[in-house]
Amino acid sequence: MRIPFLPSILLALIAVAIDIYIYSVARRRCASRVPANIHLILSAVIYVILIVAICLPMRHGNESGLMTKMWLLFIVLSILFPKIFFVSADLLASIPKIFHRQRLSWLSIAGGILSMLLFIGMWWGALVNRFRTDIREVEVHVANLPSEFEGYRIAQISDLHVGTYGSDTRYLKEVVKTVNSLEPDLIVFTGDIVNRRTDELVPFADVLSQLYAHDGVYSILGNHDYGDYYNWPSEKAKVLNKQHLIDLQRGMGWRLLLNEHEFIRHGNDSIAIIGVENVGDPPFTVYGDLSRSYPDLSDTNIKILLTHNPVHWQMEIADNDDANVALTLSGHTHAMQMEILGLSPAAFRYDNWGGIYNDTFDMHKLYVNIGIGTVGLPMRMGATPEITLLTLTRKKSNARNH
Numbered sequence: 001m002r003i004p005f006l007p008s009i010l011l012a013l014i015a016v017a018i019d020i021y022i023y024s025v026a027r028r029r030c031a032s033r034v035p036a037n038i039h040l041i042l043s044a045v046i047y048v049i050l051i052v053a054i055c056l057p058m059r060h061g062n063e064s065g066l067m068t069k070m071w072l073l074f075i076v077l078s079i080l081f082p083k084i085f086f087v088s089a090d091l092l093a094s095i096p097k098i099f100h101r102q103r104l105s106w107l108s109i110a111g112g113i114l115s116m117l118l119f120i121g122m123w124w125g126a127l128v129n130r131f132r133t134d135i136r137e138v139e140v141h142v143a144n145l146p147s148e149f150e151g152y153r154i155a156q157i158s159d160l161h162v163g164t165y166g167s168d169t170r171y172l173k174e175v176v177k178t179v180n181s182l183e184p185d186l187i188v189f190t191g192d193i194v195n196r197r198t199d200e201l202v203p204f205a206d207v208l209s210q211l212y213a214h215d216g217v218y219s220i221l222g223n224h225d226y227g228d229y230y231n232w233p234s235e236k237a238k239v240l241n242k243q244h245l246i247d248l249q250r251g252m253g254w255r256l257l258l259n260e261h262e263f264i265r266h267g268n269d270s271i272a273i274i275g276v277e278n279v280g281d282p283p284f285t286v287y288g289d290l291s292r293s294y295p296d297l298s299d300t301n302i303k304i305l306l307t308h309n310p311v312h313w314q315m316e317i318a319d320n321d322d323a324n325v326a327l328t329l330s331g332h333t334h335a336m337q338m339e340i341l342g343l344s345p346a347a348f349r350y351d352n353w354g355g356i357y358n359d360t361f362d363m364h365k366l367y368v369n370i371g372i373g374t375v376g377l378p379m380r381m382g383a384t385p386e387i388t389l390l391t392l393t394r395k396k397s398n399a400r401n402h
Contacts, residue, residue, distance in 0.1 A: 146269030155184035158331025159371030163200035191222025191308030280309030339382035
């Protein structure tokens with residue numbers, strides 16, 4: 001939940017340049033000055049909103065203040081991005097004038113229409129799509145899977161970020177109902193249950209305690225669960241915040257794995273569930289220790305690893321002959337809350353951002369769940385909230401690989 005300073009300044013300068021361009025175009029192309037003046041007034045209002053949003057605290061205060069900041073920023077960006085799109089199209093339409101030819105007016109009109117569609121799409125993503133849960137069923141081939149676990153069903157959810165919903169439990173009640181209706185053998189949660197503070201979870205604890213699977217609910221912590229995005233009055237307060245989160249999850253009946261593992265036994269067969277605390281690339285703090293979680297990864301036990309950031313799979317599991325880990329389950333990426341026709345800007349940041357992946361020799365599999373909640377902008381354009389139902393089988397999977 002970071003707003004980088006230099007990119008923010010650059011974006012502000014672009015916004016000013018865009019508005020100057022639109023104002024000048026409106027003055028030149030419109031017989032009346034009314035459109036230009038309306039644009040000037042609306043732009044001034046947007047800049048006031050932006051200044052207010054910037055001044056609101058991000059690393060202290062309550063969640064309602066943070067969400068006010070996020071919604072104000074969303075209002076600004078939902079107007080700025082379509083403007084950028086329109087101006088880009090309009091500049092392209094003007095290129096023929098360099099060669100003393102007529103402007104491509106149709107291109108400007110098309111740019112205007114597409115800009116409006118982008119604006120509508122962003123607000124659709126904020127008001128509708130972020131509550132349209134997608135169930136993705138994936139068959140996972142596991143070599144030497146014990147016979148008692150043939151057809152074993154794991155429901156994965158991730159990145160709830162419950163603070164985004166304030167104290168409104170309606171949507172997460174539907175998520176819980178949907179997960180339970182799948183009748184999974186096991187439910188796993190792969191981190192980021194809150195945004196900044198454990199207090200966010202309190203209104204949702206009773207709801208989430210209703211998740212049910214025969215073999216229980218296993219969970220891990222994500223980068224947002226440690227209180228790193230809040231200015232605590234003391235280190236002791238931060239430690240107590242984390243302990244409160246641990247106590248709440250265990251009070252919900254969840255088995256929170258903190259660099260540890262447990263075996264699930266069916267008859268004479270078993271699989272190991274390994275839970276690692278957060279491990280990732282900078283700027284994310286490393287709390288996890290895989291060797292502590294499971295001392296001998298090379299043994300013959302079938303193992304499923306829960307680790308929040310998929311980068312960890314690349315770092316220690318993929319193409320590692322000494323890591324006999326059949327399946328790794330991660331979250332974290334959210335697909336950057338934007339995915340259209342299978343494409344997401346998350347691909348520029350993460351090699352593995354959503355769906356199922358294999359390493360070079362098809363020895364280790366990774367599934368990245370793109371999450372339920374939102375962080376930063378309260379919007380999902382595509383990238384709908386995901387519940388994954390993974391079915392383990394000895395048979396070769398027909399699931400699409402990335």
